[in-house]
Amino acid sequence: MSHLIAVLNILSDGRFHSGQSIGSTLGVSRTAIWKSIKKIRQDWQVEIQSVTGKGYRISGGLNLLDADSINSTLSESTQTQLYLLEVLFSVKSTNQYLMKKVGSGIRSGHVVIAEHQSAGRGRRGRDWLSPFGQNLYLSILWEFVEPISGLSGLSLAIAIAILRSLKKAGISDAGLKWPNDIHWHGKKLCGILLEMKGEESGAWNVVIGIGLNVNMQYDHSEVITQPWTSLQQITGAVMDRNTIVVNIIKELFEVLEQFSKKGLEVFREEWILNDVTMNKTIKLHTAQDTITGIVRGIDDQGALVLEVNGVSQHYHAGEVSLSYNEPLC
């Protein structure tokens, strides 16, 4: 693994490097480099060009995640909330990684980010496509002492944290889609997945997973079943993922602290203001049914408030899709 990482580090500058020169830098043969390139392409789906007479190149280079740079850019107050930041090259799922460690001494404020996930998890049992080095796959462990009922609105509050960080980065027209998607003009930009484990003490360990499309540009539409976009597509520029991580961690910690003390209530108004489906007719797909109604906001538990045939109904689970192709913005 460390050998593959060394090859990638050399190629991350976006220039051509011959197999010979990479091999002599790393003290291995040209054939060994060729095998590494093959493995990197296969295992991590990194697009590496090879041109006869020039060598190998990653077009556009790679902006790799860098724990030192992230740690040193975090403000002092955020650093005190951070228990540990781990940067992994490849993992099945950052959520699974943290869930497995719960109960083995890890603490609230443990953050894991990865360049690649081989089995990224999405909501409702779906996969989360996680190509190497392009997006953000981040999970954070947080311990709550309250009973589980108080946590139902947490995923909505987390979406607010991400939205705040995006707005500060200049993405002003992103919005929220219940329960916790971030959308931009009808396309999904970010998804959030919460997984929980209870303790005998009554405390709850929550792993909060965030998948944000940052520099993904290829058409993965055959794998992704819904319209998607990325920060690069929105801004037209390659985004620095290390800066994005710093901003997200800061906003996440602030929201988590506030949510631990006051619950969802303090975020409700902001949620409703940013809900891209507000007052629109939607379809809510639940395990049993599909309900058509007009979105009228969320309640203090984070349930979706739908007006169905003139009557207000509250729903705690389901998937929202727009009815009659109304534009989302």
Ligand code: BTN
């Ligand atoms: C969704 O389906 O909208 C939720 C997607 C959540 C994906 C993130 S990526 C980091 C973390 N690790 C995972 O396996 N899933 C979450």
